[in-house]
Amino acid sequence: MKKNYLEHKYQAYPLIGNPTGIHALSNLNRQLKDVQVYLKRDDVMDIGLGGNKLRKLEYLIQDAISQGADTLLTTGGVQSNHARLTAAAAARAGMHCELVLSQPVPIDTLNYNNNGNILLEQIMGVTVQIIPKGATVQTFLDARCAELIAQGRKPYVMPMGGSNPVGCLGYANCYLEIMEQSQQMNMEFSHILVPNGSSGTHAGLLAGQKFAAQAGPEIRSYAVLADEAQTKRTTLEKTIATANLLGYTEMIHDTEVFVNDAYRGEGYGIPTSSMWSALRLLAQTEGIFLDPVYSGKAFAGMLGDIEQQKFPKGSNILFIMTGGTAGLFAYQDLVG
Numbered sequence: 001m002k003k004n005y006l007e008h009k010y011q012a013y014p015l016i017g018n019p020t021g022i023h024a025l026s027n028l029n030r031q032l033k034d035v036q037v038y039l040k041r042d043d044v045m046d047i048g049l050g051g052n053k054l055r056k057l058e059y060l061i062q063d064a065i066s067q068g069a070d071t072l073l074t075t076g077g078v079q080s081n082h083a084r085l086t087a088a089a090a091a092r093a094g095m096h097c098e099l100v101l102s103q104p105v106p107i108d109t110l111n112y113n114n115n116g117n118i119l120l121e122q123i124m125g126v127t128v129q130i131i132p133k134g135a136t137v138q139t140f141l142d143a144r145c146a147e148l149i150a151q152g153r154k155p156y157v158m159p160m161g162g163s164n165p166v167g168c169l170g171y172a173n174c175y176l177e178i179m180e181q182s183q184q185m186n187m188e189f190s191h192i193l194v195p196n197g198s199s200g201t202h203a204g205l206l207a208g209q210k211f212a213a214q215a216g217p218e219i220r221s222y223a224v225l226a227d228e229a230q231t232k233r234t235t236l237e238k239t240i241a242t243a244n245l246l247g248y249t250e251m252i253h254d255t256e257v258f259v260n261d262a263y264r265g266e267g268y269g270i271p272t273s274s275m276w277s278a279l280r281l282l283a284q285t286e287g288i289f290l291d292p293v294y295s296g297k298a299f300a301g302m303l304g305d306i307e308q309q310k311f312p313k314g315s316n317i318l319f320i321m322t323g324g325t326a327g328l329f330a331y332q333d334l335v336g
């Protein structure tokens with residue numbers, strides 16, 4: 001079973017199973033110059049088709065249970081992986097789940113609105129409310145929360161992406177898992193790379209590194225939602241808040257937060273040609289499917305940075321495959 005390295009401070013509700021594997025991308029690496037890429041399979045977990053959000057949900061659900069909650073209420077876009085995994089985690093924990101979904105992506109196909117994550121949520125039987133385009137999510141969340149309380153339920157509200165400091169603990173723990181795995185493999189990773197949406201994954205990893213109090217791999221992310229400056233600010237804020245939860249109170253500087261938005265394209269959820277190329281390349285060399293919104297754009301970013309020699313020769317790069325493949329089926333009409 002996966003360890004909770006933070007257990008002296010925070011309990012986690014088990015959703016993931018074993019530590020996720022780390023494997024060299026041997027076929028792809030033969031095509032790359034001067035670096036070796038390893039994949040950490042955070043898309044392969046026990047329930048809900050896996051993904052980074054389950055790591056956050058382990059701490060969030062434990063918190064919900066300790067507060068006596070019986071209903072998980074959260075939000076995201078129509079094809080939110082966090083929403084799908086919240087529904088799966090609620091099923092595992094025997095809780096009720098409600099999703100308030102917004103429409104931030106300018107795609108209106110039948111597949112986008114009905115396939116992928118939405119289909120899986122229907123199968124799990126959770127209540128989904130899709131709010132009008134441009135509406136303020138918080139207003140609908142607050143209203144639904146009040147209704148649930150009036151019905152005698154005890155809702156636990158989680159933010160978009162589950163990326164509050166409690167949720168971010170999931171990736172602080174993941175950092176410590178990576179350190180133990182790299183010791184077992186006798187391998188020093190030079191970099192850890194992740195996609196960056198609501199910034200909890202990057203922030204959690206960096207907070208974990210601070211908590212570990214030892215120099216480690218450089219953590220870099222590829223922004224897929226906001227631009228570089230905004231993403232950096234959010235990541236730093238969340239890193240500090242998460243590190244504080246872990247009792248780390250020294251200064252953390254923005255120069256320690258490495259974010260690149262050059263592969264975001266026109267915006268969140270809008271496919272790019274480099275994303276489709278990266279997705280095909282990994283599928284055709286390793287039989288592994290990236291997703292079009294997060295891991296595909298981040299992997300394209302990594303390949304671009306390797307091409308531009310932004311990693312020193314001999315780097316051992318760990319790319320965390322954060323999941324999201326279910327969302328691929330929503331993009332059938334847009335495959336490029």
Ligand SMILES: Cc1ncc(COP(=O)(O)O)c(C=O)c1O
Pocket residue numbers: 051052053080081082161163195196197198199200201202291294295322323324325
């Ligand atoms: C598959 C996948 N990868 C990466 C991310 C980004 O993680 P974060 O929101 O913690 O930045 C998300 C967020 O929804 C996701 O679903």
